[in-house]
Amino acid sequence: MPEHGPRDLMVQAQAVSKHFGALQVLRGINLEVKRGEVMCIIGPSGSGKSTFLRCINHLEKVDGGRLMVDGQMVGYREHGGRVYELKDREVCRRRAEVGMVFQHFNLFPHMTALQNVTVGPVKVKGETRAQAEQRGRELLARVGLADKVDAYPRQLSGGQQQRVAIARALGMQPKLMLFDEPTSALDPELVGDVLQVMRQLAEDGMTMVVVTHEIGFAREVGDSLVFMDGGVVVESGVPREVLANPSQERTKAFLSRIL
Amino acid sequence: MNQEPPAGRGARQAPLPAGAPRVVPVRHPGRWVAAAVLALLGVMLVHSLFFSHVDIGGVRRERFEWSVIDHYLFNPAVMQGVRNTILLTVIAMVGGVVIGVLLAVMRLSPNPIVSGFAWVYIWFFRGTPVLVQLLFWFAAGYLFPTFTIGVPFGPALFHIDLNATLTPMVAASIGLSLNEGAYMSEIVRAGIVSVDEGQLEAAQTLGMSRLKAMRLVVLPQAMRVIIPPTGNETISMLKTTSLASVVTVQELTFAVEQIAAANYKTVPLYIDASIWYLVVTTVMMVGQYYLERYYARGSVRQLPPTPWQQIRSGAFLRPGRGRYGRFPGVIGGEWAPVLAGQDEGVL
Numbered sequence: 001m002p003e004h005g006p007r008d009l010m011v012q013a014q015a016v017s018k019h020f021g022a023l024q025v026l027r028g029i030n031l032e033v034k035r036g037e038v039m040c041i042i043g044p045s046g047s048g049k050s051t052f053l054r055c056i057n058h059l060e061k062v063d064g065g066r067l068m069v070d071g072q073m074v075g076y077r078e079h080g081g082r083v084y085e086l087k088d089r090e091v092c093r094r095r096a097e098v099g100m101v102f103q104h105f106n107l108f109p110h111m112t113a114l115q116n117v118t119v120g121p122v123k124v125k126g127e128t129r130a131q132a133e134q135r136g137r138e139l140l141a142r143v144g145l146a147d148k149v150d151a152y153p154r155q156l157s158g159g160q161q162q163r164v165a166i167a168r169a170l171g172m173q174p175k176l177m178l179f180d181e182p183t184s185a186l187d188p189e190l191v192g193d194v195l196q197v198m199r200q201l202a203e204d205g206m207t208m209v210v211v212t213h214e215i216g217f218a219r220e221v222g223d224s225l226v227f228m229d230g231g232v233v234v235e236s237g238v239p240r241e242v243l244a245n246p247s248q249e250r251t252k253a254f255l256s257r258i259l
Numbered sequence: 260m261n262q263e264p265p266a267g268r269g270a271r272q273a274p275l276p277a278g279a280p281r282v283v284p285v286r287h288p289g290r291w292v293a294a295a296v297l298a299l300l301g302v303m304l305v306h307s308l309f310f311s312h313v314d315i316g317g318v319r320r321e322r323f324e325w326s327v328i329d330h331y332l333f334n335p336a337v338m339q340g341v342r343n344t345i346l347l348t349v350i351a352m353v354g355g356v357v358i359g360v361l362l363a364v365m366r367l368s369p370n371p372i373v374s375g376f377a378w379v380y381i382w383f384f385r386g387t388p389v390l391v392q393l394l395f396w397f398a399a400g401y402l403f404p405t406f407t408i409g410v411p412f413g414p415a416l417f418h419i420d421l422n423a424t425l426t427p428m429v430a431a432s433i434g435l436s437l438n439e440g441a442y443m444s445e446i447v448r449a450g451i452v453s454v455d456e457g458q459l460e461a462a463q464t465l466g467m468s469r470l471k472a473m474r475l476v477v478l479p480q481a482m483r484v485i486i487p488p489t490g491n492e493t494i495s496m497l498k499t500t501s502l503a504s505v506v507t508v509q510e511l512t513f514a515v516e517q518i519a520a521a522n523y524k525t526v527p528l529y530i531d532a533s534i535w536y537l538v539v540t541t542v543m544m545v546g547q548y549y550l551e552r553y554y555a556r557g558s559v560r561q562l563p564p565t566p567w568q569q570i571r572s573g574a575f576l577r578p579g580r581g582r583y584g585r586f587p588g589v590i591g592g593e594w595a596p597v598l599a600g601q602d603e604g605v606l
Contacts, residue, residue, distance in 0.1 A: 057464055059460055088468060088469070089468065092467065092468050093466065095463060095464055095465075096465065096466025097466075098464070099464070100461075100464040102460070102461065104457055106455075106457040106458060107461075108458065108461070108462075108476055109480065110480055110556060119465070119476075120467075123467065124465055124466040124467055124471075152556070169465075172465060172466065
């Protein structure tokens with residue numbers, strides 16, 4: 001089957017491009033994320049890093065190039081030398097396998113923490129409520145919120161909400177987790193709890209792509225670091241090396257401003 | 260999170276330290292003047308309503324004929340009218356809400372045919388008078404005595420005798436529902452677009468389809484925005500059903516008109532009808548209050564008290580000073596700021 005990439009790759013991007021009207025946001029992204037790898041993406045705002053992340057679970061449509069997740073083209077099916085756009089049902093099925101955490105949490109405010117975590121497994125995957133609730137309680141305990149099971153999002157701090165959001169994504173038992181600036185909307189003192197949960201997740205072997213400004217997290221937890229600017233990957237490599245010895249001038253300029 | 264009252268309110272109740280100067284509250288002489296003027300007007304109104312008389316053809320009689328009003332208030336025909344008015348209102352609103360939700364979701368559909376159909380529907384039913392629509396459905400039984408769906412030039416699959424089926428009540432129910440659906444769809448659409456786009460995206464990342472995300476995530480949140488204008492529509496519909504008297508539905512206005520046509524006591528009988536419209540409106544407003552309270556779950560940190568709780572705590576006597584802060588109470592009904600999310604300061 002031609003559509004299968006190397007089996008150890010979770011995400012594979014080849015010359016991925018995307019534009020909004022006249023604005024070219026992604027100008028040919030090439031990168032690979034292995035199974036179990038934690039990749040951090042840094043870069044100035046407007047560099048296209050969030051857009052790329054949203055392309056991975058088809059919240060945005062790719063205009064050109066090939067973007068593969070777990071050996072399957074995102075949003076398309078390749079067959080007999082042609083590429084077919086997927087039906088909505090198939091897009092939904094594939095999205096259910098990829099978890100996403102947003103900058104502004106996007107918890108469902110009319111549901112309790114536990115309902116937020118169980119609505120996906122029950123309504124999308126068809127699990128029984130009892131089964132989903134049991135795992136939901138375990139997940140909330142894992143992110144340190146065992147006592148907030150029945151709290152509504154409004155009654156939680158930003159850091160607690162983001163941890164519920166992580167538990168909600170994990171409730172679907174994804175094979176890949178995407179984080180879109182998960183700590184950027186948090187008070188500085190609340191960032192640590194969220195990063196601790198993400199660190200634990202990385203140690204458990206989850207494949208993660210993290211768009212972040214937390215250089216410390218990228219250095220200590222990330223297996224690879226990608227610096228994006230102007231819709232292209234400027235530089236990538238082992239985090240410590242990229243951060244200590246950036247080879248590109250643009251990377252140096254960016255790092256000197258934020259470090 | 261912080262559940263304590265804001266600092267200003269807490270400070271007011273703190274005991275003053277010894278030797279502190281006494282605080283003289285601001286006087287409000289304007290309130291006394293306003294109260295006196297209103298009391299005077301109130302007395303004049305009561306006098307005019309209950310104690311004044313009028314000369315008609317040399318006969319002196321009570322101006323508003325309360326004995327007549329009293330006599331017909333619980334008249335069986337009037338009571339039947341009240342029942343039919345409520346029935347017609349409920350049918351029209353249930354139909355209108357169902358049609359409205361469908362149209363709103365269709366209007367926002369990415370499918371241009373579907374959204375185009377919704378647009379044309381709304382254009383037509385909002386663009387023609389509801390009275391004309393009622394008359395059309397009343398006349399439809401004569402225009403289309405039978406209604407048949409079948410294969411063109413082939414066998415009939417479905418057949419009804421419209422002349423017998425389209426009774427005045429059925430015609431009015433259809434007409435009012437279809438008309439209300441057009442207005443409700445815009446209210447529902449406003450509710451849907453008021454929900455943050457991130458909610459739909461979050462639902463989609465869980466693998467939900469557009470319709471499932473609408474049903475489970477977007478619409479329940481849109482309800483907070485949809486309910487107040489829907490209450491408005493319901494109360495408006497209660498009165499709009501009086502148009503059905505034109506197509507001979509035996510509702511409240513029709514009932515009092517028929518009695519008045521026989522005894523010429525027109526004004527007292529219309530007052531009877533007004534009393535009943537007011538009574539039903541009052542019951543509806545209380546119902547709306549509890550409905551809003553239910554859908555405020557998760558959007559306010561502490562649910563406001565029910566009217567009964569307010570009466571028991573005496574909070575309604577002290578607007579702005581009650582245990583529950585500036586919650587406006589059922590009469591004020593000004594839920595909007597509380598619901599709009601600026602709850603921290605309000606509650």
